[in-house]
Amino acid sequence: MPPAPEVGVAVFILKDNKVLFGRRRSLSIGAHTYLLPGGHLEFGESFEECAAREVKEETGLDIKDIELLTATNNLLSDSVHMVAIYMRAHLLDPNQTPQNIEPEKCEGWEWYDLKNFPEPMFGPLREMLLGGFNPFPSDS
Template sequence: MSDKKSFSPIIGVGVLIWRGDQILLGKRISEEQNVCWQFPGGHLEKDESVIECASREVAEETGLKVKALRHLGYTDEVFSVSQCQYITLFVSCDFESGEPMALEADKCEVWQWFDYGQLPTPLFRPIEIFISQQIRLQQNNLYDLHCKTPFALNM
């Protein structure tokens, strides 16, 4: 039996919205990291699927319409300041229509499109971890961030 206290991790959903080869990021103020750049997203609500959460959060935060939502992966991080375990589930989708607006001005200053190879810094820590994981997978031809092509295992 473990001496560790029982706790529930926080489950968040991060949404990679693609417009061609560009991705949407918002300049946010968070409790953990002051100002940082982050994908649209938020906390998973009771009885809500990950895809439903992703769609809801994108609409609430940016006003955008998206399509073809797909599961991507996850990160599992313990924030040093709060000692809180934060699991972020990432979803990829395609931009459908609209102009990104900062609809939650108390949380996000601005939304901007960036080329994937030229992302701003600092990034929200779960995004940094996720990107480093994906780079390793892509180097081994295991993953496509657009999630449009099947895995190619080199065995």
């Protein structure tokens, strides 16, 4: 029997027309690529709770206005099926600076313009962005 799909929550944190990305170290999913802050959904947790928890654990940032944007269904290999829930949020305090709280998992966090996003980007996220997905509100 194949393993059950994993559910991950990734967060587009928006600041001054930029998005926060981090380059992951050797993890099973997304090793050595740029990803958004996020992680696995825990049992009983809402998407918003997971987004706030993961962002705090990875970057030290407090976020607000957390909202669901979209989801993707990704078969990454014969043994890895990941459902990615993409959320959007803003900084609770715009003067916060991201910290690399888990240096064993991430090389660091930087703000990038989506017109010039970092490479190598995690495959499913890269495809979504190149396909025209825009995490910014339509009024921005």
